[in-house]
Amino acid sequence: MNYEKLDQIVDSKREEILKTMKKWLAVPSVQAPRSAENAPFGKDVRNMLDIALADAKDMGFDVKEFDGYAMHAQMGQGEETMGILCHLDVVPAGDGWTHDPWGAEIQDGKLFARGVVDDKGPAILTLYAMQAVREAGIPLKDGVRLILGCDEETGMSDMRYYAAHSDLPTYGFSPDAEFPVINIEKGGLGLLLGKVTSGDEESAEIPVYELYAGERPNVVPGSAWAKIGVKDWDAFAAKLNQVIEETGFELTLEKIEYGVYRLTAIGVSAHASVPHLGKNAAGMLLIALKKLGAGGASKEAIACLADIIGLEGDGKSLGIKQQDELSGALTCNLGILRYDQKYLSARLDIRYPIMANETEMCGKAVESAAKGGMHVLKASSHGPHHVSADHKVVKGLLKAYTEATGLEGYTIAIGGGTYSRCMPNTVAFGPVFPGDIDPCHIADEYIDIEKMMLSARIIARAIAELAGKNE
Ligand SMILES: [Zn+2]
Numbered sequence: 145m146n147y148e149k150l151d152q153i154v155d156s157k158r159e160e161i162l163k164t165m166k167k168w169l170a171v172p173s174v175q176a177p178r179s180a181e182n183a184p185f186g187k188d189v190r191n192m193l194d195i196a197l198a199d200a201k202d203m204g205f206d207v208k209e210f211d212g213y214a215m216h217a218q219m220g221q222g223e224e225t226m227g228i229l230c231h232l233d234v235v236p237a238g239d240g241w242t243h244d245p246w247g248a249e250i251q252d253g254k255l256f257a258r259g260v261v262d263d264k265g266p267a268i269l270t271l272y273a274m275q276a277v278r279e280a281g282i283p284l285k286d287g288v289r290l291i292l293g294c295d296e297e298t299g300m301s302d303m304r305y306y307a308a309h310s311d312l313p314t315y316g317f318s319p320d321a322e323f324p325v326i327n328i329e330k331g332g333l334g335l336l337l338g339k340v341t342s343g344d345e346e347s348a349e350i351p352v353y354e355l356y357a358g359e360r361p362n363v364v365p366g367s368a369w370a371k372i373g374v375k376d377w378d379a380f381a382a383k384l385n386q387v388i389e390e391t392g393f394e395l396t397l398e399k400i401e402y403g404v405y406r407l408t409a410i411g412v413s414a415h416a417s418v419p420h421l422g423k424n425a426a427g428m429l430l431i432a433l434k435k436l437g438a439g440g441a442s443k444e445a446i447a448c449l450a451d452i453i454g455l456e457g458d459g460k461s462l463g464i465k466q467q468d469e470l471s472g473a474l475t476c477n478l479g480i481l482r483y484d485q486k487y488l489s490a491r492l493d494i495r496y497p498i499m500a501n502e503t504e505m506c507g508k509a510v511e512s513a514a515k516g517g518m519h520v521l522k523a524s525s526h527g528p529h530h531v532s533a534d535h536k537v538v539k540g541l542l543k544a545y546t547e548a549t550g551l552e553g554y555t556i557a558i559g560g561g562t563y564s565r566c567m568p569n570t571v572a573f574g575p576v577f578p579g580d581i582d583p584c585h586i587a588d589e590y591i592d593i594e595k596m597m598l599s600a601r602i603i604a605r606a607i608a609e610l611a612g613k614n615e
Pocket of ligand 1: 296
């Protein structure tokens, strides 16, 4: 198929696209508590949904609304339905903006706004891409359906609701991540290693009164601290200096009251899916405490956690290290560490390759944790999401991408989860280009307007390529 005409039609919509962007991006569609029967995520998200419904209807698509959870806009019917999945909710603006986060300001060819990339921008581009395919007169063999959810950022309950109330597309993509194509998302397993401690701390040489690191399992803690008792200062100071020398760790000590200190480890924070990019401060603290011989009732568990996890991001000593050719290596992050003299717990965020066996991994973790007298609880679990690189959707998207950009097309496996896992045979496809910074969730979220238009052309070509009648 010759896509030159299609490209031209998409490009002719530039001003209209920018106008719609301004309108949609002005709505602070941050999730809030239910404000009405049909507004499960608050009035701003509801308002955004109403605007999207009205615009999609004006553009001539068949729209349907799902009780404030989601909507869809469809053109055509066919044997199959191609789904394109975007969301209307955004994360809060946060601090540090140099532009009005709801102003859609343009400067130096860039459009700044919360949601311009994640994910209202791609939703708008898809609507205009659909319109362009229709105006180009490209005959369709499949229906094309844009699905817009209202709860991507805080739990994806929108797509569970949608799946319960609508038929689902048979294949598709979600422009809510990056190009070229993400076809593998590792499985996720959250484990809690815990121990009820009943002995006393006070009789220990270096009692541990409290441990604290991390707020969320999916972040490598950048700092961690222990409230400890010091009975023999000289002996302790000598030991601590030795530990610092041996490990090279950044450890600081601060007096809280007579004989009680806060020992802090400083590491480097990172996302749990890429633990090698950080340095786990909780692991550092555990190793340091073990070397100091710290802890009374907590001693055994602290030493065990230092041994079976420590600074490892690959689950090696826990016994679960593995990788497969398609999805890469397992990652394991110690995200939260707590102790209050009653219960000691370590929360792990594990992302495993598609060939891994969850039952086996849990068994290994139970075995390893038992060495420190700890039990293991499964806190969360979701299977991997995988669409074969040979599937027509992957092939069609890569073709559209390569032909529109001249760039190499390839598939990517990631440890994070994207919206695409909510739908069958659906992969993540754009809008961030390889090598570009990912501006999602940060201050001054922006899109380069030329690249925005390129994304629109890619989406239009993808629709034509996959849902169009190709003779
Ligand atoms: Zn998103």
